[in-house]
Amino acid sequence: ASHEILNYMMHTLPLRGKVLTVDTMNANVKKVDYAVRGPIVQRAVQIEKELKEGVKKPFEEVIKANIGDAHAMGQRPITFFRQVMALCTYPQLLDDNKFPEDAKNRARRILQSCGGNSIGAYTTSQGIDCVRHDVANYIQRRDGGIPSDPDNIYLTTGASDGIVTILKLLTAGEGRTRTGVMISIPQYPLYSASIAELGAVQINYYLNEEKCWSLDISELQRSLHAAREHCNPRVLCIINPGNPTGQVQSRQCIEDVIRFAAKENLFLMADEVYQDNVYAEGCEFHSFKKVLFEMGPEYSSKVELASFHSTSKCYMGECGFRGGYMEVINMDPEVKAQLTKLVSVRLCPPAPGQALMDLVVNSPQPGEPSYQTFMKERTAVLSALAEKAKLTEEILNTVPGISCNPVQGAMYSFPRITLPERAINEAKAKGQAPDMFYCMKLLEETGICLVPGSGFGQREGTYHFRMTILPPTDKLKIMLNKLKEFHQKFTQQYS
């Protein structure tokens, strides 16, 4: 029989061949790319090694402005959070009078909900009960009283874990019925990588660079219509505040998106990890949940929504903790049961991340001993970011050939760069994306590590890079000016 022949062939391949090769491997893995940690970062790490070994370079240090890691760039952790974490980890410290009472109370409360009163015990897969309750309360307060059910809250290993899990749940079908996932261009490449890994279909909708990266419903419509020819669009992902673009969507826009999702029967995924990072005048964060419910039961009882948050951004910057949550709204109960089963496979999210998430949603209140210091630290971080956002936009816009939209929120600028024809051709001859070519040269000559726009997606024929606004203000100024010099030199060199 044919299957016997097939098996025979598969098992008598020459012994030189390994069982797991690029050809026998899961083919979807080949399509996975994640520019934020891609080849340019690998080269940056190599250069750092060379510098350490004493190799002479035109710069003294590599500035890693490629990744949204605030602490790596010198931002300090919030004292209160770290105190509570230390108390949770080594409860002997509860007898130490150097720790404030409100920190001790939070620690005791968290430990009481942990097995054996230890942060080292497994938690339930959905996450520690009291943390989910606190998250629900936070959401309710944030959204002006709109109720949140702890049962709809899933704690996750960073927001990425939640995002991939929901995408996995939604991916089904074959060929023309294969799940299509709508994502903004430009986008945070976790989405494109996960879509590739899951074998779903990526559906691009372009943000409007001329209008400060705003979202046009007509563009959503166009993209959906075209996609329906070859797949089954089921999901609409939106990142607000945006990554890499930093735009903060208006309330009207959010309503329009919800209306669109309702009309076209799309599951909404709202990535809101930068919800505290809003800087520009006139901009405000509106959660998708809040807007949905304020649009009345016609929408709030129908539209399926998953919102994501994390401990990695905002004012906390605690990326290494891998803390996060998602809230699922209007999910079919049978599907929700499957979701609960799915998350149980990885056992549980890291307990320290869960504890930290609890502190973020249950931070010191007026009257508590730690309140003043907490507010001071929080305000300092957010106002520094706002200052750096403005600074970045200003300086970059003084460079001929660089045009930068206002950085309304998040942690990045995504300026457009004009590249000379000769540079573009040289890049293409090398088989490199022109903005990768540019960024590599920038790295080699100045030590500044950025991520080329091609890693995020952009309109054909346009080039960008993503740069974080995280380095300390002084270093940021130096970096921006070096960038300015480089760009002018580069433009001249290839003119």
Next chain:
Amino acid sequence: MDRLGERRNYNEVLDLSSGDLHRGGIKPITFVRQVLAACFYPALLEDDSLPLDVKQRAESLLRECDGGSIGSYTESSGIAKIKHCVSQFITRRDGGVPSSPDNIFIKSGSQTALMIMLKLLISGKDLCQTGVLIPVPTYASFTLALEEQGAAIIPYHLCEEQGWTLQVEELRKALHTGRKTCNPVALYICNPGNPTGHIQSRKSIEEVIRFAAEERLFILADEVYQSCVYGDDTEFYSYKKVLSEMGSTICSTVELASFNSVSKGFMGECGLRGGYMELVNLDPAVKEYASRLFSTRSCPPVVGQIALDLMAGPPKPGDPSFPTFSEEVQAIKNTICKNTGRIQEVFAELPGISCQPLKAGFFVFPCLHFSLKAIQWAKKRQMEPDMLYCLRLLEETGLHVRPGCEYGQRKDSHHIRLFVATQENIMEDALQRLKTFHTPFMKEFS
């Protein structure tokens, strides 16, 4: 159930269902928690209360973190210095067999690392669907993970009568059957075993490796219970070590991924999510893709990575923390030994329950010998007899253990799984509750 609303004759549920050391009342290792606390809140480094070696370790770990903070992202496969420490641990464990940090990937728990390997290995449908050989019994969340990844599961039975040994003939039979319906590619081993507590002899490991070499299978060796060995004359041999001593063709060709974590052993830090895998003989091109896959998940939790470092490089004789550390580790070992002794004593007195010798791991998986009457009663309720046993056990005594049907077992055999690494008084309480339930239950169905 029909007993709802009745006064219960116990105060609280006693949960021996999961492999969680701390939940079972065992205290975390002091050195580990002190270092972690100092890493969370470096102001503690100025404190007199912490021993010098704790401070030095915390400082050296913080130096490896960007911005000196454990809140920063790290390399996707883990902090280089920690991978180095892990590779040295492996080399020491294996009596000098070299281990390279480049082949070490740190993940948030061994499960997550295992799932990344599965993701690389599994694809295809129908006859081309990737098949993975797994032992029966095996723990439930692993089966779920395989299903989730779209693998075809090819079960091979462990031999209960011989102490749950792995027999190559059984592997061969399973593989032959598997080849009729799918494309078997990987062989999963759990050693020491969960739930069986079996530990493979060196000879057994060699036989399995030879089988994998002949049949061209990728070995997934789940070794998370490697430091929980307590049987007399029992020793843990890692698959890597045995492989390295098997002649140049085999040792340079058989592809192997070994898994370990901080969740078990004396650390018991399940909630911190620290685990690693070591890859042996992996195609370099595939390793590149594995790295890329890892990078999309940004990085493993830093606290879990630090716990791994402490597991791989614990206090040494002469270090200030060593006396307390070794006392605490020894106390845990003694507790487990006492518990396994008590379990065997109690089971010997009870009718209809028998147990293979307890050699390793965190669980005991005794066989329940139900009468025909009991089996029919369960059938009437459309439930497995051991599930029904566990439900009634929980209802009547508050003792929570898991039924064998969740792990797989031979037809018409029934088991329960009990966690053994708890405080002695908790174990004693559990055994009393089991005793008061078991004998009347068996009598009821005699």
